[in-house]
Amino acid sequence: MTLKTIVIAGGGTAGWMAAAALGHLMGEHIRIHLVESEAIGTVGVGEATIPQIRLFNQALGLDEDAFLRATGGTFKLGIAFDGWTAPRHSYMHAFGDVGRDVGPVPFQHYWLRAQAEGVAGPLGDYCMNEVAARAGRMHRGAPLTARTIPAIPYAFHFDANLYAAYLRRFAQNRGVSRTEGRIAAVERDGESGDVTALVLDGGERVAGDLFLDCTGFRALLIEGALQAGYEDWSRWLPCDRAVAQPSTGTGAPLPYTRAIARSAGWQWRIPLQHRTGNGHVYCSAFTSDDEAMAVLAGNLDGEPTGDPRPLRFVTGRRRKAWSHNVVALGLASGFLEPLESTSIHLIQAAIARLVKLLPAMPVAAALRSEYNRQTDFEMERIRDFLILHYWANGREEPFWQACRTMALPDSLQAKIDLWRETGVITREHEELFTEDGWLQVLAGQGVTARSHHPLADTIPDADLAEYMETLPLLYRREAGALATHESFIARHCAMRR
Structure with missing residues (x-):
């Protein structure tokens, strides 16, 4: 049986990212239909990204500068973690390489030896992205002062609601159809248990073969109809609430996100062209909402x-992100707080996983299992x-x-033990975060290694x-030759106001 219709339940960032990608890649062969209600708000606070977002935009053929103008975007070279080990201490998880392997x-093994001998600077001195970020600089393309200097990988800060609207226009121009309405009921096949249609509050029935649940925390299909189950991770990630509020920007926008430790959680600060995104993630067991x-x-x-x-949430994941013929995306699939800007990723x-494992119909159980395993x-x-980040803190408040x-x-625990005993960091299979990312957080938060590789x-x-x-x-010289972040935006992608 051929897959003919994919129905996306819910809009927002997840829904319109899915609609844009599927409409672009397969809209001529498969009908893509999105159902959303303007009366239902979206979370829309995930405004910081990691460099993989560039691959998504490039796959759609989006013009980078036009996208940034439309979304009030700025550039992001990393995340500064302020106050996680001591009140005035700051380190950065910056994109790109740290130092050069020999x-x-x-x-890191040469740096560990040099540290012990008193001839090494702070780890951030050896990362081009951090040097540029701290100097407020931005550049795309080949280095300016020496070929041996690494290029600067980057991501973006942008208004998530404007991004969803931008992708909505893109998707609808590629044949994605949209129906306005609130989902009142979910119809299922009596024999297979598969979802067959969404019934809207006005009585309209939207049928499909494969359904994507982009209904946010409500998870109307994956949990409300299919009861896929949820694995609670709050014993490890205890923050369970957040409050978000935009503000006017002050001064030139920084080319990095700030994650500032507070007494019972942390605060994000994300600079956009037209405003600053702010939020406080916290644990309700250690502080009140007020x-x-x-x-x-x-x-x-x-x-x-x-x-x-x-906002209220429980960190964790759906026990089955793909159940029957429903795939949960975004908040419907689980929630990991935005400490490392992974929500949009x-x-x-x-x-990407769905496109690679796109099913014939009915959906094969082995295909679902592989998707869920990944x-x-x-x-x-x-x-x-x-x-x-939470475990390796140096603060004295009860929460910490x-x-x-x-x-x-x-x-x-195995990764920490390996680092402490040997200075070795390993990346298993297709882990998102690289060895350099782990190194920056381990070293930045004071988790020390007792030895290093003997060849060092x-x-x-x-x-x-x-x-x-x-x-x-070399890195400071390169940073000095780069444009300021503010002037780079003004030259290439300033928002029209």
């Missing part, structure tokens, strides 16, 4: 431009990376003390010292 031995709102209000970047929006990854692995490894004493997942000891002391001194000088 032969088969990764850079206190959390007061913390955010007292730390806005500029004057508020909208009312605070409270998880939508993108799910769409989804589970990706989310579990991202979960571990987020847990590391509780995080330091939590029992860790075995997969994370073969370099003479003078050569090691020169190596550790030269790289930062």
